[in-house]
Amino acid sequence: MLLKNKTGFVLVAAALLVLSACSSESDTAVEETQPAAQETTEAVDELDPCSKDQLDTLTAGTLTIATGEPAYYPWVLDDTPESAEGFEPAVAYAVAAELGYAPEEVVWVRTTFDGAIAPGAKPFDFNLQQFSITDERKQVVDFSSGYYYVTQSIVSAEGSAIAGATSIADLKGAKLGAAVGTTSLATAETLINPDAEIAVFNDNAAAVQALKNGQIDGLVVDLPTAFYLAGVEIEGGIIVGQLVADPNTPEQFGLLLAKDSALTSCVTQAVDTLRSNGTLAQIETTWLTDDQGAPVLN
Numbered sequence: 001m002l003l004k005n006k007t008g009f010v011l012v013a014a015a016l017l018v019l020s021a022c023s024s025e026s027d028t029a030v031e032e033t034q035p036a037a038q039e040t041t042e043a044v045d046e047l048d049p050c051s052k053d054q055l056d057t058l059t060a061g062t063l064t065i066a067t068g069e070p071a072y073y074p075w076v077l078d079d080t081p082e083s084a085e086g087f088e089p090a091v092a093y094a095v096a097a098e099l100g101y102a103p104e105e106v107v108w109v110r111t112t113f114d115g116a117i118a119p120g121a122k123p124f125d126f127n128l129q130q131f132s133i134t135d136e137r138k139q140v141v142d143f144s145s146g147y148y149y150v151t152q153s154i155v156s157a158e159g160s161a162i163a164g165a166t167s168i169a170d171l172k173g174a175k176l177g178a179a180v181g182t183t184s185l186a187t188a189e190t191l192i193n194p195d196a197e198i199a200v201f202n203d204n205a206a207a208v209q210a211l212k213n214g215q216i217d218g219l220v221v222d223l224p225t226a227f228y229l230a231g232v233e234i235e236g237g238i239i240v241g242q243l244v245a246d247p248n249t250p251e252q253f254g255l256l257l258a259k260d261s262a263l264t265s266c267v268t269q270a271v272d273t274l275r276s277n278g279t280l281a282q283i284e285t286t287w288l289t290d291d292q293g294a295p296v297l298n
Contacts, residue, residue, distance in 0.1 A: 050266035052100030057125050057263070063101045065092050066124035069110035072204065073232075074224050074287050075130060081108050087224070087287035088128045091147055094279055095126075095255070098270035113203070114181045117141055122258040126267055130222060132183040133254040142264040144271045146252025147280055152187040152243040153294060155226040156218040157211065158236035165240050168192055168297050175199065177207045177216040183251060184220040191245050208233055224288045241297035 047054060058064045067088065070079045077085035084093045084103070096106050109124055116127045119140040132150070133143045154171070156162050162174045171192050177199035178185035188198050199216050201207040207219050208229060218240060221229065230237030245251070255271065257264050274280045 050099065050269055055099065055263060055266060058123070059107070062105055062107055063096050063099065064107045064109060064123070064125045065096070066109045066111045066116065066122075066127035066129075067092075068113060068129040068203075070205070071110075071129065072225065072228070074228055087148075087283060088130075090283045090287060091274075091280065092128060094274050094283065095267060095270045098273055099266065113179070116256055117181065119259070125261075125263055126255040126257050128253070128255050130225075130253055131256045133252050134183065141259055142257040142261050143254035144257070144264065144268040145275075146254050147271050147275070148253040148284065148288075149250045150222045150224075150253055151251065151296075152184050152220055152245075153223045153226040154218040154220055154240040154243065154297075155211075155229045155234065156238055156240050157234055158238055161217045162240055163238060165297065166295075168243070171218070171240075171297070174217040175215075176218050176220060177201055177210055178220040179204050179207055184222065187243050187245055188220040191243055204229075223294060226294070239294045241295045244296055 065081075067076060067081050071081060071086075071088075072079070073086060075086055075088045077083060077089075081089040081092070084090055093103060093106065096103070111124070111127060111129075113129060113131075116122070116129070117131065117137055117140070126144070128147075130150075131137070131143070133146060137143070154162070154165075154176070162171055165171055165174075168191065171194060173195055174192075175196050176188050176192065176194055178188050178201070180200050180202060185198065185200060188194070199207075199210065201210065204219070204221060204225065207216070207221075210216050211219050211234060219229070220243070223239075223242060226239045230239050255267055257267065271280075
């Protein structure tokens with residue numbers, strides 16, 4: 001009986017040793033897998049949210065960029081943004097490159113100015129057609145950081161009623177025009193506030209035609225556009241002067257995105273990089289005229 005009990009004890013002890021060994025091996029295996037799992041988690045955490053494969057674009061693997069219809073020089077050369085010729089296509093392709101997109105992975109679409117700044121879904125990833133960043137617009141769309149500082153100005157023609165204007169007061173009796181929905185129009189309304197109602201046009205092309213026809217004395221546009229219109233489009237064209245609403249808060253153009261777009265921070269990061277490394281300044285020097293010969297009207 002005693003021998004049987006001893007045998008039973010030996011068997012039980014052996015079984016316990018086997019179980020203990022199995023448990024130890026299992027614990028070791030779990031411990032060995034934990035660093036690998038931790039490394040995987042760290043790798044996920046370190047993924048760049050602005051890398052191309054992480055961007056939530058309208059079409060996977062493609063960056064859809066919008067501009068106006070038509071788009072004018074010096075902003076876009078020959079109304080062909082695909083050529084990368086002109087200030088804004090050059091900026092667009094530089095931003096695309098920062099985001100990891102090759103030129104052949106960029107698709108261009110066209111929108112109206114008003115349609116782009118209206119609330120709702122957008123048929124593009126970002127849009128650039130001289131959209132000034134304003135608090136009012138930021139309620140319904142997103143903007144990148146500014147890619148260009150701009151001033152408004154008045155373009156006219158030699159012999160017009162405002163050709164000799166040297167101050168804002170000289171413009172009070174003028175018949176002025178501007179494109180609908182633009183900061184050019186807002187500047188004319190708030191800074192000049194002319195006696196006659198400002199003529200509002202669907203786009204600058206219609207406004208230029210009105211100026212040529214003598215329907216308005218002057219057209220309010222951004223300064224680079226004014227240089228082009230005065231030098232190319234309008235016979236005897238002149239720039240009456242610049243309009244600076246607040247020198248302490250310069251007006252900026254930004255890339256426009258849908259409200260709360262997942263791309264906004266990454267597009268802003270790209271613009272900031274292009275500004276800090278001098279690319280934006282180089283593009284501006286290549287495509288935009290400086291402000292010589294355009295006095296500020298006070």
